[in-house]
Amino acid sequence: MHYVLDNNGKKYLIKEINKFYEHLIKFHSNNGRANNSLHEENGYYFTVTEDFFEKIKIMFNSQNKKP
Numbered sequence: 001m002h003y004v005l006d007n008n009g010k011k012y013l014i015k016e017i018n019k020f021y022e023h024l025i026k027f028h029s030n031n032g033r034a035n036n037s038l039h040e041e042n043g044y045y046f047t048v049t050e051d052f053f054e055k056i057k058i059m060f061n062s063q064n065k066k067p
Contacts, residue, residue: 002059004052006044014059021060024048 002014014020020041028037033055039046046052 012044017059018065021056
């Protein structure tokens with residue numbers, strides 16, 4: 001399970017890290033870098049900073065490691 005804190009410090013469970021990360025790539029990044037836009041999910045708000053984007057990328061990569 002993957003958890004992150006939203007802009008208000010509320011803990012949010014990311015149920016599907018692959019979909020979450022792919023959405024960030026498609027809508028909240030430019031040339032592979034976070035664009036500081038606002039992502040809303042189920043009433044939680046996240047500013048997609050470079051730190052946030054990297055944290056999600058690490059979660060995505062750890063779940064999708066090939067043996």
